[in-house]
Amino acid sequence: MTTEVAALAPHPPAVDGSADDRAAAEIATAAGQLLQSYRLDAERAGQGPAEVRAAGDRLSHEFLVAELARRFPGDAVLSEEGADDAARLTADRVWIVDPLDGTREFGEFGRADWAVHVALVERGELTTGAVAMPALGVTYSTADSPTPTRPVPAAPRVVVSRTRRPEPVMAMAAALGAELVEMGSAGAKAMAVVRGEVDIYAHAGGQYEWDSAAPVAVARAAGLHVSRIDGSVPVYNQENPWLPDLLICRPELAGKALEVLAR
Known part of the structure; x- marks a missing residue:
């Protein structure tokens, strides 16, 4: 059996946790809001999927790189949409970002299953992460992650x-x-x-x-x-x-x- 899921129930954005946790959630959320605003404008303007996807990737990447540089000027960044800088391999702190995860879905107006990823690796250890789901108005982060409590069904x-x-x-x-x-x-x-x-x-x-x-x-x-x-x-x-x-x-x-x- 296959069930299609187009919209998912939201949880509140993170409000607790470390400074890095909060920063990751704030930055991912802001990038997502930027993408959502652009997407709504693009839909009203009748833009095609290819143009919307390319513009979304670029818009979010540029915002994330600039915001991380502003907040954490000494940190390195690895982004799907950016040129890889080998300096990250010796950096103590490296932000790993996917500016638009689910580019295909982003270009399909009405779909909610796309995201913005912001994570931090410190001295080789993954310590912080935030996943914004902008079409749902929700961000999950290491500061505030719901723990599943529903019993696992007989058919998982x-x-x-x-x-x-x-x-x-x-x-x-x-x-x-x-x-x-x-x-x-x-x-x-x-x-x-x-x-x-x-x-x-x-x-x-x-x-x-x-x-x-x-x-x-x-x-x-x-x-x-x-x-x-x-x-x-x-x-x-x-x-x-x-x-x-x-x-x-x-x-x-x-x-x-x-x-x-x-x-």
């Missing part, structure tokens, strides 16, 4: 892409007798697990550090299991930012999910 819910379904993920879903829930961006999928609307997000088709850093930080803060699909810990701010697979799930399901994914 596995969130999957609308267009790409890697064989290991589908094999895992079949082994668990899972219900499939379709959704867009990586951030939207991960936050659906945080919110308790789905139980497992597994990816095995190729991603980069900016796709998962902020969602992983928020999911960890919510008490969820987070790992690579081989069970290892995701490591960030590597020379090659390719980080192709991920598992975020309810802790009760981690053992079985990893067992099947390892086959």
Whole structure:
């Protein structure tokens, strides 16, 4: 069974936590508001999807880089939309950002499953993250992450892409007798697990550090299991930012999910 999810229930933005937690949430939220405002104007003006997607990527990237430089002038930045600077490899603090996660969905007016990711790596450790979902008016962060409390159903819910379904993920879903829930961006999928609307997000088709850093930080803060699909810990701010697979799930399901994914 496949269930389409187009809109997700919001939670309040973060109000507590460290200065970095609050900054990540504020910056991600502001970038998201900028994107949402542009998107509404673009829809009214009748702009096409390709133009909207390209402009959204650029607009959010420029804002994030400028705002991080203003607030944290000594920190390095790794952005999906920016040129990689090798200086980040020796920096104590590196912000990893995805200015527009779910670019495809952003260009489809009416969809809410796109996000802005802002994460911080300090001396090799992922410490802070925020995922803004601007079309819903909500930001999840390491300062304030809801912990799923609903019992895991007999048929766990596995969130999957609308267009790409890697064989290991589908094999895992079949082994668990899972219900499939379709959704867009990586951030939207991960936050659906945080919110308790789905139980497992597994990816095995190729991603980069900016796709998962902020969602992983928020999911960890919510008490969820987070790992690579081989069970290892995701490591960030590597020379090659390719980080192709991920598992975020309810802790009760981690053992079985990893067992099947390892086959």
